[in-house]
Amino acid sequence: MSTTTAKNAKNARYGMVIDLDRCNGCGACMVACAVENNVPPAQAKATARTGITWMRVENVANGASFPEHRTAFIPIMCQQCGEETPCVSVCPQQAVEVDPKTGIVDQMPQRCLGCRYCMAACPYHARYFNWWDPEWPAGMEKALNPEVAPRMRGVVEKCNFCHGRYHAAKAKAAAAGRRDIDPADYQPACVEACPTRAIVFGDLDDRSSQAAQLAKSPDAFRLLPKLGTEPKIYYLTRRPWVREIASASSPAEVRRG
Amino acid sequence: MNFGRRTLLQFAGGSAAGALFTPIPWRLLWDSAVWTQNWSWIPKLPRGEVTEKFSTCTLCPAACPVKARCVGNQPVSLTGVAATAESNGALCPVGLAGHHLPYHPKRAVLPFRRRSVNGKVAVSPLSADEAAAAIAERLNALPAGQSTVILDERPGRVTSRIYQTLAAKLPRGEYVTSPQTEGGTLAKLESLTGTPAAMNMAGADLVVSFGTPLLDGWGTPGRVFAARDRFRLIQVEPLLSRTAAAADLWIPVYPGTEAALALGLLNLLTGAASGWTPEKVQSVSGVPAESVARIAAELKAAKAALVIADGDPGGGAFSPDEQSLFAALNLAVDSAVHPCGVPRVTRPIEALPDASIGVLLCDAASSGAGTPWRVIARKLAPAAMVVSLSPFLEGYGRHAELIVPAPAYLESLQEVPTAPDAPAAGFALAPPLIPARPGATEPAEFIARLAGEPVTLSVELKKHVEALHATGKGEVVRYAGGEVTPVKDFKTSDELWNALNQGACWRQGLPAGMYASKPSARLLQAAVQSAERRLAAGGQTDPARPLMLITTAWRATAGNAQVSPLLTKLYQESELREPGNSAAIHPDTSQKLNLKHGGQAILTTACGSCPVAIVVDAGVMPGVVSAVIGPTVDSIGAAPRNGGSTIGDICAPDGDAPWRVTSAQLRRA
Ligand code: SF4
Numbered sequence: 019m020s021t022t023t024a025k026n027a028k029n030a031r032y033g034m035v036i037d038l039d040r041c042n043g044c045g046a047c048m049v050a051c052a053v054e055n056n057v058p059p060a061q062a063k064a065t066a067r068t069g070i071t072w073m074r075v076e077n078v079a080n081g082a083s084f085p086e087h088r089t090a091f092i093p094i095m096c097q098q099c100g101e102e103t104p105c106v107s108v109c110p111q112q113a114v115e116v117d118p119k120t121g122i123v124d125q126m127p128q129r130c131l132g133c134r135y136c137m138a139a140c141p142y143h144a145r146y147f148n149w150w151d152p153e154w155p156a157g158m159e160k161a162l163n164p165e166v167a168p169r170m171r172g173v174v175e176k177c178n179f180c181h182g183r184y185h186a187a188k189a190k191a192a193a194a195g196r197r198d199i200d201p202a203d204y205q206p207a208c209v210e211a212c213p214t215r216a217i218v219f220g221d222l223d224d225r226s227s228q229a230a231q232l233a234k235s236p237d238a239f240r241l242l243p244k245l246g247t248e249p250k251i252y253y254l255t256r257r258p259w260v261r262e263i264a265s266a267s268s269p270a271e272v273r274r275g
Numbered sequence: 276m277n278f279g280r281r282t283l284l285q286f287a288g289g290s291a292a293g294a295l296f297t298p299i300p301w302r303l304l305w306d307s308a309v310w311t312q313n314w315s316w317i318p319k320l321p322r323g324e325v326t327e328k329f330s331t332c333t334l335c336p337a338a339c340p341v342k343a344r345c346v347g348n349q350p351v352s353l354t355g356v357a358a359t360a361e362s363n364g365a366l367c368p369v370g371l372a373g374h375h376l377p378y379h380p381k382r383a384v385l386p387f388r389r390r391s392v393n394g395k396v397a398v399s400p401l402s403a404d405e406a407a408a409a410i411a412e413r414l415n416a417l418p419a420g421q422s423t424v425i426l427d428e429r430p431g432r433v434t435s436r437i438y439q440t441l442a443a444k445l446p447r448g449e450y451v452t453s454p455q456t457e458g459g460t461l462a463k464l465e466s467l468t469g470t471p472a473a474m475n476m477a478g479a480d481l482v483v484s485f486g487t488p489l490l491d492g493w494g495t496p497g498r499v500f501a502a503r504d505r506f507r508l509i510q511v512e513p514l515l516s517r518t519a520a521a522a523d524l525w526i527p528v529y530p531g532t533e534a535a536l537a538l539g540l541l542n543l544l545t546g547a548a549s550g551w552t553p554e555k556v557q558s559v560s561g562v563p564a565e566s567v568a569r570i571a572a573e574l575k576a577a578k579a580a581l582v583i584a585d586g587d588p589g590g591g592a593f594s595p596d597e598q599s600l601f602a603a604l605n606l607a608v609d610s611a612v613h614p615c616g617v618p619r620v621t622r623p624i625e626a627l628p629d630a631s632i633g634v635l636l637c638d639a640a641s642s643g644a645g646t647p648w649r650v651i652a653r654k655l656a657p658a659a660m661v662v663s664l665s666p667f668l669e670g671y672g673r674h675a676e677l678i679v680p681a682p683a684y685l686e687s688l689q690e691v692p693t694a695p696d697a698p699a700a701g702f703a704l705a706p707p708l709i710p711a712r713p714g715a716t717e718p719a720e721f722i723a724r725l726a727g728e729p730v731t732l733s734v735e736l737k738k739h740v741e742a743l744h745a746t747g748k749g750e751v752v753r754y755a756g757g758e759v760t761p762v763k764d765f766k767t768s769d770e771l772w773n774a775l776n777q778g779a780c781w782r783q784g785l786p787a788g789m790y791a792s793k794p795s796a797r798l799l800q801a802a803v804q805s806a807e808r809r810l811a812a813g814g815q816t817d818p819a820r821p822l823m824l825i826t827t828a829w830r831a832t833a834g835n836a837q838v839s840p841l842l843t844k845l846y847q848e849s850e851l852r853e854p855g856n857s858a859a860i861h862p863d864t865s866q867k868l869n870l871k872h873g874g875q876a877i878l879t880t881a882c883g884s885c886p887v888a889i890v891v892d893a894g895v896m897p898g899v900v901s902a903v904i905g906p907t908v909d910s911i912g913a914a915p916r917n918g919g920s921t922i923g924d925i926c927a928p929d930g931d932a933p934w935r936v937t938s939a940q941l942r943r944a
Pocket residue numbers: 050051052054055072073095176177178179180181206207208209
């Protein structure tokens with residue numbers, strides 16, 4: 019298998035392909051993401067609207083009644099837009115940038131002003147605001163990931179394809195005298211945790227990568243393609259109703275019942 | 276030039292406008308943004324050498340191998356071990372955040388006693404010695420006809436054997452096991468044929484599951500999902516669960532009538548259960564006659580079929596009568612069940628007479644199931660002493676007079692017996708990764724003290740490993756790298772012990788041969804008769820409580836188990852999972868009862884009432900309430916709290932078939 023970007027290597031375009039026919043809505047990806055990125059447990063007052071879930075698995079239904087009723091799960095995180103990236107364009111602080119080496123839409127909390135323009139601009143509702151300072155039950159802060167700084171109240175955050183892991187993989191390649199990252203060294207936490215192997219991650223520009231191949235499947239589609247944001251998250255399904263709902267303007271609002 | 280008020284204002288305005296063209300305001304904005312991310316109260320990140328360590332998850336019976344990323348002596352993340360066929364790299368969400376459990380807000384750190392004084396609950400701390408003395412005092416005065424009971428949540432362990440030995444040394448001591456849902460079908464097969472059974476899911480081409488959450492908290496997730504691409508799944512249950520949604524075919528059935536479908540299948544497959552035509556099955560269970568014929572045809576055509584009817588961790592197991600029928604179905608088809616070397620030793624608590632327990636010693640482990648307290652409470656004599664050895668205040672701790680906390684997950688050396696879905700016998704150690712807190716007591720060692728028979732768990736585990744080594748049978752899979760070594764290649768038992776302590780599991784080779792020949796006519800007849808008896812006994816609805824309450828739980832989140840506060844991501848900060856005390860009803864039911872999605876209601880059964888949050892879900896059968904036994908939003912990460920009724924408290928256990936279907940009424944709160 020070919021290798022991908024590091025210093026002086028060719029640029030990558032990291033992306034994911036999520037098989038909705040495999041996902042069973044277990045939530046392992048959500049928990050693994052929170053552990054990896056030091057996202058704290060919910061504050062007492064937090065709700066689905068104010069909570070922080072970089073990865074959120076939405077439960078959608080076909081709208082039919084019992085016994086024709088069917089449900090599916092759609093894991094939604096930052097779609098890592100490739101073109102006309104809405105959040106980048108509106109951020110007055112340049113706290114959001116697309117890394118040309120990886121294609122990852124990076125969020126820099128140290129620059130973030132908390133104006134939340136990016137949240138308003140994001141068509142995928144994939145950005146989250148810190149309404150409270152992060153808090154962990156006493157002692158649990160010892161179990162935080164040493165690679166990721168916790169964010170304080172007043173800033174926006176979102177999925178960054180586990181940036182800490184990208185840097186670790188880069189460091190490992192450098193230590194081994196390699197220019198390129200070994201793809202096996204850079205797998206985001208949600209990908210690693212998914213027990214059904216529903217999520218495949220890789221360089222979409224590397225034609226030999228499984229992600230690039232799956233993204234070309236006739237069953238593959240992206241969310242809100244008409245906006246022209248060129249997301250780097252692809253979904254797969256062979257169920258037409260799931261595809262239809264996932265392509266709706268807000269799959270998050272298509273709930274059971 | 277005149278310098279007046281107007282000039283001053285002009286100067287101020289001009290300066291403000293001009294400042295916008297300098298870097299100053301932007302710099303201030305920038306710096307303040309940086310400052311707000313650098314407060315002194317930001318949690319300090321752990322620093323130290325990063326290492327990889329291995330253990331085995333003990334949070335439910337699935338026994339998933341665990342890889343821990345540690346900073347110094349502290350695990351900072353857990354993942355599965357990709358190199359083993361046991362889990363194929365998977366952990367469930369509960370296991371992924373298991374390293375938080377030692378810091379759970381509901382952790383019991385020191386022993387304490389809870390007493391009711393003038394109707395109020397008073398709590399007083401005490402030492403483990405004082406707790407032992409208080410229990411000994413009660414044991415010495417145990418009234419005639421009452422027993423001392425050790426309740427084992429995870430049978431099949433070395434600890435279970437210790438418990439059995441110790442029970443014999445306690446005054447009128449009894450060893451019992453809590454209701455076990457997982458492995459129920461195999462246990463029944465064993466009791467019918469006398470041969471311990473295991474299932475080879477990897478070799479199955481068809482699985483018919485009766486109400487078993489096969490894809491959502493049953494067996495070892497990594498092993499089940501790895502096999503899933505190879506078998507067709509037919510899920511029989513009254514609601515569109517996660518497993519039903521992902522099945523190849525979902526067959527809705529009226530709650531409590533699953534046995535009717537099984538009778539129909541047995542009739543088509545063997546001719547036994549005469550009279551159970553597809554049409555009769557349809558009239559009793561609501562399953563269309565053509566579906567009955569179709570499932571029977573699929574079972575007949577399958578080369579390696581499995582019928583699994585272990586029930587739901589919150590819904591309880593099927594009754595022994597129904598289980599006989601499901602077990603018989605496995606014998607009637609070409610099955611993926613095969614013989615296994617390890618007999619299952621369970622002595623269900625249901626076998627004890629009601630009101631007979633004087634002192635109940637509750638194990639620290641969790642069966643994974645959300646057993647309603649009432650199932651246990653009905654066996655307690657009035658004023659019985661309940662002792663919880665769990666590391667948490669919730670679970671059995673909610674009802675205990677004495678709490679003597681055990682070390683939490685990853686804090687002490689533990690063991691992991693054969694997983695319910697393992698194709699062959701297995702054993703692993705769960706070496707500790709975090710130092711235990713002072714004050715924690717190993718349950719088996721504490722009970723041994725009461726029995727006057729000192730025991731050290733690690734010594735007993737070592738003896739078990741020596742015995743494994745002496746047999747020379749099986750092989751050891753090391754979690755680091757997945758290297759497989761036959762037991763006979765370990766020169767000494769110490770070598771084997773060390774390997775298991777570094778993260779490895781022992782497993783027996785796959786037994787050869789079929790499980791058993793076709794079922795005898797006598798066995799079939801007995802199974803049919805007992806299932807018919809059961810069906811005849813059920814199904815009476817109480818006009819005052821016209822709804823059928825079925826309960827569900829997600830394994831390892833209910834009963835004696837606790838989950839990391841991070842699981843609020845699933846229950847509170849998203850709507851991925853319904854929290855405890857939610858009640859899902861069909862839109863027609865909600866309309867009839869004038870209940871709205873998200874509204875509050877009171878759920879009433881013959882055993883009491885409980886406030887519930889209504890979920891309107893078209894995947895639930897009309898007339899059915901599907902309620903969740905599990906963590907409630909305010910209980911996952913909140914401060915210690917005891918009391919408050921939960922769905923589990925109002926489920927009615929009936930004779931030998933605990934709480935699967937309860938007549939209930941719902942009204943607006
Ligand atoms: S890629 Fe990383 S940050 Fe993004 S959702 Fe997955 S785990 Fe979270």
